[in-house]
Amino acid sequence: MQLQKIKLFMYFPPEKTDKPITYRLVKDYDLMFNILQAQIQPNKKGRLMAELEGTAENIEKGLQYLKEQGVQYRIFNKNIIWHEEKCVHCGACTAVCPSRALSMDRNEWKLTFDHSKCLICELCVKACPLNAMDVNIFL
Amino acid sequence: MAKTFDEINEKIKDGKVVVLTAEEFKDLVEEKGVAQAAKEVDVVTTGTFSPMCSSGAFINFGHSDPPIRMNRIWLNDVPAYGGLAAVDTYIGATELSETQGFEYGGAHVIQDLIDGKKIKLRAESYGTDCYPRKEITTYITLDDLNQAYLFNPRNAYQNYNAATNSSDRILYTYMGTLLPQYGNVTYCTSGELSPLLNDPELRTIGIGTRIFIGGAQGYVAWEGTQFVRNKEVIRDGVIQYSGVTLAVVGDMKQMSSRFIRAASYEKYGTTLFVGIGIPIPVLDEDMAKFLAVRNRDIYTQVVDYSVPSRSRPVLRKVSYEELRSGTIELNGKKVPTAPLSSLRKAREIAQVLKEMMLKGEFLLQEPIQKLPEDRRFNPLKEREVK
Numbered sequence: 001m002q003l004q005k006i007k008l009f010m011y012f013p014p015e016k017t018d019k020p021i022t023y024r025l026v027k028d029y030d031l032m033f034n035i036l037q038a039q040i041q042p043n044k045k046g047r048l049m050a051e052l053e054g055t056a057e058n059i060e061k062g063l064q065y066l067k068e069q070g071v072q073y074r075i076f077n078k079n080i081i082w083h084e085e086k087c088v089h090c091g092a093c094t095a096v097c098p099s100r101a102l103s104m105d106r107n108e109w110k111l112t113f114d115h116s117k118c119l120i121c122e123l124c125v126k127a128c129p130l131n132a133m134d135v136n137i138f139l
Numbered sequence: 140m141a142k143t144f145d146e147i148n149e150k151i152k153d154g155k156v157v158v159l160t161a162e163e164f165k166d167l168v169e170e171k172g173v174a175q176a177a178k179e180v181d182v183v184t185t186g187t188f189s190p191m192c193s194s195g196a197f198i199n200f201g202h203s204d205p206p207i208r209m210n211r212i213w214l215n216d217v218p219a220y221g222g223l224a225a226v227d228t229y230i231g232a233t234e235l236s237e238t239q240g241f242e243y244g245g246a247h248v249i250q251d252l253i254d255g256k257k258i259k260l261r262a263e264s265y266g267t268d269c270y271p272r273k274e275i276t277t278y279i280t281l282d283d284l285n286q287a288y289l290f291n292p293r294n295a296y297q298n299y300n301a302a303t304n305s306s307d308r309i310l311y312t313y314m315g316t317l318l319p320q321y322g323n324v325t326y327c328t329s330g331e332l333s334p335l336l337n338d339p340e341l342r343t344i345g346i347g348t349r350i351f352i353g354g355a356q357g358y359v360a361w362e363g364t365q366f367v368r369n370k371e372v373i374r375d376g377v378i379q380y381s382g383v384t385l386a387v388v389g390d391m392k393q394m395s396s397r398f399i400r401a402a403s404y405e406k407y408g409t410t411l412f413v414g415i416g417i418p419i420p421v422l423d424e425d426m427a428k429f430l431a432v433r434n435r436d437i438y439t440q441v442v443d444y445s446v447p448s449r450s451r452p453v454l455r456k457v458s459y460e461e462l463r464s465g466t467i468e469l470n471g472k473k474v475p476t477a478p479l480s481s482l483r484k485a486r487e488i489a490q491v492l493k494e495m496m497l498k499g500e501f502l503l504q505e506p507i508q509k510l511p512e513d514r515r516f517n518p519l520k521e522r523e524v525k
Contacts, residue, residue, distance in 0.1 A: 088188065088400055088412060088481045092315045095323045095477030106465065109482035127316045129190065129402035129410070131242075 005053045007036070007076040007120070010066065012046035021069055022050075029062040030054055034116060036099065051116055078120050078137050082113045086132035093124035093133060141423040144505040147181045151499055158182045158418075158496045160489040161332050161430065168431040177427035182503065184492040185334040186351075186416040188484030189327055190402055192313065193293035193364060194411040195231035196249050196391060199285040200260065202226055203277075208270035209262035213237070214248045216259070225270055229290075232401075232411035244409025246401035249289070252281045253353070253394045287391040289353065293363040295415050297335035297383040298439055301326040301457060301476075303469065306445035311406035315479050317444055321469050324441060324476045329485035330434045330459035334417035335383050337430050343419050345506025350387060351416035351492045353399035356501060357389025367516040382516060387415065398488060414484060416492040420503055434459035441469065449518060 012021070025031045032053040040046035052059060066073055089111045093102045101117035102124055104110070124133045150156040157180050159167060164183045168176045198219075200209075208225040212218070216238045219230040232246040251258055257278045266273045281287055302314035303324045310317040315325045330336065338344050348359040363384025398414035421427050439462075441454045457467055466473045495501035 089483040090188075090412070090481040091478035092325075095325050095475075095479075096316045096318065104465075104478070106463070109478075109486070123316070126405040129315075129404050129412075130400065131403065 002055070003053055004056050004059060005051060006059060007049070007051050007079075009074045009076070010046075010048045010050070011072040012040065012048070013070055014043050014045055016046075016070060019069070021066070021071060022048075024065065025052070025062050029058040029065065031058055031062050036117065037119060049119065076120055078135055079115070080113075080118055080120060080122070080124065081134045081136045082111075083132045083134065086130050087111060088130055090129070092129055093127050096123040096127045098123070142181065142420065143422070144420060144503050147420050148502050150181055151496055151502055154497070154499055156181045156496060158184060158493045160486070160493055161185045161337055161419075162486070162489070164421075164430055165331060165433055168427065173424055173427045173431060176431070177421050177424045180421050180427075182496055183337065183419045183421060183430045184416055184489040184496070185332055185337050185419060186414070186485040186488030186492065187295060187329045187333050187480065188398070188412055188414045188488060189296075189329070189480035190313070190404075190410040191291060191294045191413045192233050192410045194249075194289060194291035194413055195229055195245060196252075196287055196289050198228050198230065198287045200226040200228070200279060201283070201285050203272065203275055205272045206270050207262060207264045207272035207275055208267055209264055209275075211263040213261045214245075214258050215243065215251070216261075217243065217245050217248050219245070221262075233408050235408060241403055241406070241408055244401070244403070246409045246411035247403075249391070249411060250396050250399065250401040252284075252287060253391055253399060254396050255281060281392060288388060289357070289391055289394075289413075290360065290386070290388050291413065292386050293365060293384045294387050294413055295334055295363070295385045295417075296328065297333070297339070298437070299327050300442040301439050301462060302444045303441055303454065303474065304445045305443045310444055311404065312444050313404060313407050313410065314444060315477070316405060321472065321474050324462070324467055324469070324474050325479050326439065326459075326462045326476060327479040328439070328459070329480055329482050330437055330463065331432060332482070332485050332489060334415060334419075335385070336432065336437055338417075338419050338426075339429055339432075341383065341510050342426065342429075343422065343506070344385070344417060345509045347504055347507035348417065349502065349504035350389075351398075351414070351418075351488060351495075351501070352387055352389035353391075353394035353414055354397060355389040355391070355393030357387055358504070359385050359506070360388045361386040362510050362514070365516060366511065366514050368511060368514045383510070398484070412481070412484075414488050416488040418492060418496060418501065418503060434463060441467070 034051040037049040099117045101114045210221040212221045216236045219228040230245045234245040236243040260279045261276045304310045304317035367382030400412040403409045437459045443452045
């Protein structure tokens with residue numbers, strides 16, 4: 001079965017922040033769950049950015065479950081593309097990358113891009129002097 | 140046991156020369172000591188690949204029929220200088236396109252020419268008896284041009300500031316994007332691989348030195364602009380911050396965008412990454428000692444770029460070893476660092492230069508004149524204009 005990956009932002013209403021919603025997504029819908037950024041405090045509105053991986057059917061069911069629980073979400077329809085052929089591995093993008101998705105390999109001094117850590121903040125797109133970072137929008 | 144330039148050149152021609160890159164040489168010194176390394180090695184190759192704004196190209200277009208004395212010139216809508224002879228021009232790396240702004244500039248024209256692309260030439264003239272034509276629009280390529288050579292008035296800085304930002308807003312500078320409240324530190328030399336840090340007293344680098352530039356064999360033409368040199372380059376065994384620079388020249392027709400690349404910095408403008416490699420002969424043990432310098436013994440200063448003044452505050456001194464570790468300490472906090480100069484490309488250049496010398500394709504050229512020993516950096520004095 002082909003697995004799909006989506007990135008989404010979830011907004012938890014204050015009364016839901018104490019429920020094990022992510023646990024249910026993993027357990028009931030067999031979704032691999034990778035938290036990229038989280039801001040959750042008891043009894044306050046919470047925010048969570050995560051990557052979900054699973055079958056298309058399970059992802060759909062999982063999202064349905066979120067809706068039923070009153071969790072609002074937004075699926076990212078963007079990702080960052082690194083045009084390696086344009087890159088000179090200067091490191092300017094690593095200066096602004098908040099999640100260290102872009103980092104320098106300190107032996108080879110080669111840029112590495114870990115897509116799973118990318119927050120799609122787009123700071124690297126502006127920071128790259130070679131125009132080697134692009135936003136890709138898909139639907 | 141001292142060697143001369145001529146002796147080493149004979150070895151290069153005979154295919155008997157021993158060449159190491161600067162990083163390889165430093166490792167050898169740590170393993171075998173300075174004396175042995177000086178004996179074994181003839182030449183050490185260095186490299187840098189950094190944005191160097193003070194770069195540009197002289198071009199001669201050849202004459203149209205009827206001829207024109209071009210006094211306003213655009214290449215792909217980037218203005219070029221029209222104050223030379225009829226069909227000569229100079230295009231500077233930081234000149235911006237009149238139609239594309241920060242996205243495209245003189246640096247891009249230079250790279251496009253090197254890549255063999257067609258460039259739109261547009262020129263205007265007031266017309267003279269000897270040059271009657273008043274305008275021309277056509278396409279040119281690098282092959283068509285009689286001459287096209289880079290003449291970069293200030294390249295290859297010996298050392299440069301590291302930059303940070305104490306303010307509450309993001310700063311877009313030629314030192315890259317500086318995040319608020321000391322969010323990052325950027326730095327821009329290849330450290331122990333950098334040409335002028337391996338010959339800090341300029342014993343072997345001067346006017347006439349043959350260099351690798353952008354893939355071509357070029358030369359040091361003059362002292363660079365803003366050349367600053369103090370008598371005390373090395374203090375307590377540590378290379379001090381200095382502003383030694385080089386003016387360099389090289390034939391664009393021999394260049395490749397593998398070693399020279401146009402760049403555009405957000406809200407700053409365009410510039411040119413220039414790849415420069417300089418071979419340094421290991422003339423004697425003293426030279427070997429200079430060449431053995433490591434990042435832990437090369438320092439620069441962290442400067443706060445949020446202060447809009449000529450003399451910005453220096454926050455601390457820092458070694459390249461610490462900068463390269465990924466974080467440095469600033470005001471008791473760990474701050475992430477990022478390079479702006481490509482060490483990977485610098486290594487590639489040092490390696491390519493080494494291979495050229497091993498194949499007998501690149502000879503040393505002894506400087507025909509030394510660079511100045513003492514130079515100050517004068518500010519611009521503003522005088523009242525009536």
